[in-house]
Amino acid sequence: MVNDSNLPSVEVSQSRTERAECFPRPVAEIPAPVFKELPSLEIQKYESGEHRSDSYDEDFEIEDDSVRKGFDQLELNDLARDLGLSIRASELLASREKLT
Secondary structure (H helix, E strand, C coil), X not given: CXXXXXXXXXXXXXXXXXXXXXXCCCHHHCCCCCCCCCCCCCCCCCCCCCCXXXXXXXXXXXXXXXXXXXXXXXXHHHHHHHHCCCHHHHHHXXXXXXXX
C-alpha cells in the first residue's frame, strides 16, 4: 500500500494468479500450430471462361513478340518520374528507347 500525503490511500489486493496473468507466458507454454498436411506447391492454371481466347474467336490476334514495342512520350515521362530520374538521366533513357 502506497500512502502519500497528497494522494488518497488505495489498497490493492490481487491474488498471485491475477498478478501472474499480467506477465506473458514463457515460450514453452505457448501452443504451436499443428499442420495436418502441407499446402500444395503445384502451379494451378488460371481459367476463366469469360476471358479465354482461342483461334476461333473473331477478336483473336497473334502478337509478334519478336518486334520490340517502344514507349510513347507519356509512358516515358511517367517512368522517369516514378524512378525519380534527373532530367539528364531521363534524356539518356529516352535516347536509348524507341518512341512510338
